[in-house]
Amino acid sequence: MPTPDPAATRAEPVRRAAAHPLYRDPSAPLDARVQDLLARMTLREKVGQVNQRMYGWDAYRLSPDGGYELTDALYAETDRFEGLGALYGLMRADAWSGVAHGSGPGAEDSAPLAELVQRHVVERSRLGIPALFVEEVPHGHMALDGTVLPVNLAVGATWDPALYERAAAHAAAELRARGGHVALVSALDISRDPRWGRTEECFGEDPHLAARLTEALVRGMQGDPAEYFAADKAPVVLKHFAGQGATVGGRNSAESELGHRELHEIHLPAARAGVRAGAAAVMAAYNEVDGMPCSGNRWLLTELLRADWGFEGLVMADGLAVDRLARITGDHVSAGALALDSGVDLSLWDRGFTLLEEAVERGLVREETLDRAVARVLRLKFRLRLFERPYTTARMPAGGEELSREVARAAVTLLRNDGVLPVAASVTRIAVLGPQAATTAHQSGDYTAPQRPGTGSSVLDALRRLAPAGLDVRHAPGCSLTGADLSGIPAAIAEAAASDLAVLVLGGSSARAPETEFDANGAALTVASEMTCGEGVDLAGLRLGDAQYALLDAVVATGTPTAVVLVQGRPHLVPDTAAALLTAWYPGPWGGDAIAEVLLGLSDPRGRLPLSVPRSVAQLPVYYNHKDTEYRGYADESAEPRYSFGHGLSYTSFDYGTPRTTGRTVEVDVTNTGRRYGRSTVQVYLRRLVTATWPRTLELCAFDGVGLEPGECRTLTLTLPEFTGTAEIRVAASAREALEAPGQSLTAPAATPR
Numbered sequence: 001m002p003t004p005d006p007a008a009t010r011a012e013p014v015r016r017a018a019a020h021p022l023y024r025d026p027s028a029p030l031d032a033r034v035q036d037l038l039a040r041m042t043l044r045e046k047v048g049q050v051n052q053r054m055y056g057w058d059a060y061r062l063s064p065d066g067g068y069e070l071t072d073a074l075y076a077e078t079d080r081f082e083g084l085g086a087l088y089g090l091m092r093a094d095a096w097s098g099v100a101h102g103s104g105p106g107a108e109d110s111a112p113l114a115e116l117v118q119r120h121v122v123e124r125s126r127l128g129i130p131a132l133f134v135e136e137v138p139h140g141h142m143a144l145d146g147t148v149l150p151v152n153l154a155v156g157a158t159w160d161p162a163l164y165e166r167a168a169a170h171a172a173a174e175l176r177a178r179g180g181h182v183a184l185v186s187a188l189d190i191s192r193d194p195r196w197g198r199t200e201e202c203f204g205e206d207p208h209l210a211a212r213l214t215e216a217l218v219r220g221m222q223g224d225p226a227e228y229f230a231a232d233k234a235p236v237v238l239k240h241f242a243g244q245g246a247t248v249g250g251r252n253s254a255e256s257e258l259g260h261r262e263l264h265e266i267h268l269p270a271a272r273a274g275v276r277a278g279a280a281a282v283m284a285a286y287n288e289v290d291g292m293p294c295s296g297n298r299w300l301l302t303e304l305l306r307a308d309w310g311f312e313g314l315v316m317a318d319g320l321a322v323d324r325l326a327r328i329t330g331d332h333v334s335a336g337a338l339a340l341d342s343g344v345d346l347s348l349w350d351r352g353f354t355l356l357e358e359a360v361e362r363g364l365v366r367e368e369t370l371d372r373a374v375a376r377v378l379r380l381k382f383r384l385r386l387f388e389r390p391y392t393t394a395r396m397p398a399g400g401e402e403l404s405r406e407v408a409r410a411a412v413t414l415l416r417n418d419g420v421l422p423v424a425a426s427v428t429r430i431a432v433l434g435p436q437a438a439t440t441a442h443q444s445g446d447y448t449a450p451q452r453p454g455t456g457s458s459v460l461d462a463l464r465r466l467a468p469a470g471l472d473v474r475h476a477p478g479c480s481l482t483g484a485d486l487s488g489i490p491a492a493i494a495e496a497a498a499s500d501l502a503v504l505v506l507g508g509s510s511a512r513a514p515e516t517e518f519d520a521n522g523a524a525l526t527v528a529s530e531m532t533c534g535e536g537v538d539l540a541g542l543r544l545g546d547a548q549y550a551l552l553d554a555v556v557a558t559g560t561p562t563a564v565v566l567v568q569g570r571p572h573l574v575p576d577t578a579a580a581l582l583t584a585w586y587p588g589p590w591g592g593d594a595i596a597e598v599l600l601g602l603s604d605p606r607g608r609l610p611l612s613v614p615r616s617v618a619q620l621p622v623y624y625n626h627k628d629t630e631y632r633g634y635a636d637e638s639a640e641p642r643y644s645f646g647h648g649l650s651y652t653s654f655d656y657g658t659p660r661t662t663g664r665t666v667e668v669d670v671t672n673t674g675r676r677y678g679r680s681t682v683q684v685y686l687r688r689l690v691t692a693t694w695p696r697t698l699e700l701c702a703f704d705g706v707g708l709e710p711g712e713c714r715t716l717t718l719t720l721p722e723f724t725g726t727a728e729i730r731v732a733a734s735a736r737e738a739l740e741a742p743g744q745s746l747t748a749p750a751a752t753p754r
Contacts, residue, residue: 023127026388030227034378038371040127046367046374047356048081050340052134052316052348056090057097057104059117068105068113070120080354083125085377086132086346090114091143091178093449095512096522099144100450107145107178107396114179115391122390130386132377134237137183137221138201138447139588140400141175145452147400150407151445151569152186152213154585156203156610157648158410159681159703161216167407168220172234173397181384183221183234184283187214188241188270191611192621195250197524197537200445200510200569200586202245204610205623205645207266208700211273214238218277225278229384231394235280237316242300243267244285250620251538252523256287261693263289266625272309280380281314284344286321295321296328296335301343314376315345319521322350337364345373349521401590408587408594413607414649418579420561422601422651423501429472431495432460433555434505435481435548436567442481442509445569445586446534456589459505459565462596474499478555479547481509481530486547489554497558503599504555504578506548507567510534510586533569541617542573552577565595571613576642583607601651604678606705608648608734612641624735628688628697644736646700652678652710659684659731661744664720668731672708679707682731684718685738689745690726698730698738720746 022028023037038046059074078084091110093099105113114133121131136142139149147170149155155164168185175183186201190210203210223233243263247254258267271282284294284301294300295317305311317339325335336352337359347353359365381387414421423430436442440456457465464473478492479485496502510533517526523536531537532545543549556562556577563580566572567587574581582605584595597603614622616637624645633639652674660667670680684702688695702718720729728743 024387026385030379030382033382034375037127037129037378038375041374043357043360043367045082045126046370047354048083049085049129049374049377050346050356050370051081051353052086052088052346053077053350053354054087055097055349056087056133057092057099059087059090060113062103068109068116070116074117074120078121078124083129084121084131086134086182087117088134088348089136090117090133091141091180092136093144094142094447095514095516096518101144101452104144110143110178111392118179118390128387129378130381130390132182132381133180134182134184135175135180136447137171137175137185137234139445140171140404141178141180142447142449143178144449146174146449147171147404148444148448148451148588149404150411150588150591151200151586152203153200153569153610154411154587155213155407156209157413157585157607158407159209159608159610160410160705161212163407163410164213165216165220167403168217170397170400170403172221173232173394174400175234176232176392177394177396179392181234181386182237182281182380184237184239185217185221186240187217187238187274188267188282189245190267190270192246192266192623193250194542194570194611194614195539195617195620196245196247196570197252197534197539200533203270205612206610206625206700207269209610209703210270214270214274215277218274218279222278222280227383231389232397235380235384237281237283237314238271238274238279239283240285240318241271241282241294241305242285243289244287247287252536253286256289258289265696275305275309275311279313280383281316282311283316283318284321286318286324293321293324295344296325296338296342298342306343314380315343317344317347317350319348320350322347322352325352333359333362334364340373341365341369345376404588405590405593408584408591409597409603409606411587411607412582412584412594412598412605413609414598414605415581415583415613415643415647416576417649420501420563420579421599423599427500428470429474429499430463430467431492431499431502431560432463432473432475432505433478433492433496433502434551435477435479436507436565437503437505438475438477440589440592442507442511442530443567443586443591444511444588446510446512448511451589457592459503459592459595462592463503463599466593466596466600466602478551480545481507481548482532482545484546486550489547489551492551493554493558496555496560496562499560502555502558502560502562503565504552504562505565505567506544506552506574508532508544508569508572510537510569542571542614544572544574563599565599567591571611573614573616604651604676605649606679608646608681609643610645612645612735613643615642625696625699628695640736644734646681646683646734647736648681648734650678650680652676654678654680654708654733656682656731656733659729659744661729661746664722665717666702666720666729666731667715667717669713669715670706670708671713672710675710677707677709679705680733681705682716682718683733683735683738684720685730685732685735686720686723687728687730687743688723688725689728692725698735700735
């Protein structure tokens with residue numbers, strides 16, 4: 001028997017480890033796999049993992065056989081760093097990307113395209129590292145054939161976290177079935193000035209409401225906070241962190257003049273809730289906090305987010321935000337170094353992060369800092385099991401259309417009603433008027449992919465389909481969304497005068513048309529003719545198009561009872577001249593069904609305002625939770641909003657019993673005192689009496705919804721937050737009612753250490 005060679009014996013474990021490295025072992029501890037892979041990487045490969053440089057739609061083109069082929073741009077990008085850290089928007093479809101039906105992947109061919117790209121990335125990587133496919137999921141996956149949900153402002157109007165959790169879970173399952181991995185979702189912006197074009201992306205003006213909905217989003221999309229993600233769950237990037245909703249003048253990307261108290265009390269609770277729920281990532285916002293842009297703000301991204309909150313996930317920069325730091329640092333190399341050192345782990349389209357190898361070599365940032373960022377990127381890839389399952393085999397989930405309808409139903413908010421709604425049995429003819437009446441094109445918000453012809457239902461279509469036999473539904477548009485053309489108003493007047501009820505559907509639009517011009521980060525630059533809302537579309541006022549007001553005045557002047565329906569992405573100023581007013585926000589493609597059901601009384605209006613509606617722009621700001629300062633109103637105008645936060649009417653009535661508080665719980669009996677089923681949203685507000693710092697007028701601290709049959713009574717038990725000092729608890733149906741409701745004094749027990 002030959003004598004074993006000692007050198008060969010010593011080399012055998014090395015050869016075995018090279019053939020079967022630890023990072024390839026799915027049974028090994030996750031952190032051990034990350035560190036093993038990281039130790040094998042070159043500086044160049046590490047830099048590649050923290051870059052998300054190219055637009056996904058530039059990675060493919062249609063091939064002559066009708067399929068897809070990869071582009072030279074993708075080859076160049078993967079050659080640059082011998083792999084690819086992340087790819088943004090492979091399936092994004094809109095006017096900015098130029099992707100539409102016939103030029104991009106739909107539900108059937110998204111997964112094969114994702115596999116084609118991923119195979120190339122893995123083969124090009126020396127270590128076989130797959131890429132993260134990052135997609136926009138603002139209100140459903142922003143891709144051809146993706147289910148479009150109502151926008152966040154409509155979700156806020158539902159006050160229903162459980163419903164939103166189900167919708168978010170569906171969106172995640174669609175994303176993963178198509179080969180996507182990571183979902184970019186707005187959740188953290190708090191609306192403080194409705195002139196801001198991105199108001200539609202906010203859950204509203206209140207931090208508690210936003211926090212509960214952010215938790216629901218994370219639970220729905222990510223599932224249980226386990227180490228690995230299920231095949232139908234997607235890690236969430238919560239955006240934007242932090243304070244972007246406080247931009248001065250309601251102008252996108254403007255400065256945010258925030259003190260630390262305002263930041264902590266208003267703009268950080270939703271982020272804190274998302275982190276506690278296990279959010280995989282956050283996106284650093286464009287705005288600055290105390291003079292430093294978020295992408296370069298070490299206090300925000302490292303000291304607060306990581307050290308104080310214990311966040312272990314990924315921080316992504318917003319599009320081109322790292323390069324903006326060159327205004328501070330002097331060049332792109334040092335801009336990338338500043339962002340990395342401050343806590344950014346993954347770039348978005350920037351040049352600065354592509355130069356990190358030079359930054360390390362020049363001593364501008366330590367390689368250990370880069371290693372931490374790379375480790376977070378790799379950890380997310382391992383948690384998605386991309387090394388074991390780089391290609392999806394999941395099927396598209398069913399039921400998205402009905403979920404979209406359900407959220408839209410819950411969002412429709414009745415603001416005033418002089419008895420004309422629901423439509424009475426005596427009504428035999430309805431005139432459906434206005435520029436939003438017969439179209440679905442403007443029912444969905446910004447960040448919406450092109451829809452196939454025939455998708456969705458307009459208000460007119462739905463009323464004709466759902467109306468009882470014998471109800472004649474007539475139509476005239478009257479005017480367009482923008483401009484002052486009055487030529488269509490006479491026909492609308494004629495229809496209204498000959499009808500028993502006029503339904504006037506007005507509003508705005510965030511629809512990006514092909515003629516829209518875009519900034520480098522995709523924000524609208526020169527807007528299309530009907531675009532009055534969305535990213536980059538900020539307003540100095542909150543008026544509708546001039547012709548819409550002329551149409552409203554003319555229809556009301558006929559004497560026919562009129563119900564106004566608003567389809568909008570922000571509150572607009574509408575006078576209380578009509579008998580009824582309701583808002584559906586942007587309810588999605590099937591929002592017409594939800595609106596028609598409420599008008600006809602087939603469903604009860606469930607929505608409650610997620611933000612205050614001003615009387616005039618000159619009042620701004622009008623959010624309810626301002627500091628409790630004893631100031632007077634204006635000499636020429638009320639200082640109070642036209643409709644307060646939390647307001648919303650039902651077709652029935654409710655009675656709230658006297659609240660009963662025990663420790664940190666409050667119980668209240670809710671009775672339906674009307675003649676039909678309805679849902680009430682019980683809102684609990686805190687009014688601080690004795691505090692260490694000046695208090696706010698009111699703070700929403702708990703809420704719950706309950707559906708009741710006529711005469712039914714149920715007891716709701718709500719949990720109060722921890723607080724210090726002495727306060728009053730007020731239970732009401734809106735912030736305005738809470739100001740007038742009797743309060744129950746409560747001295748808080750000592751707060752539990754965090």
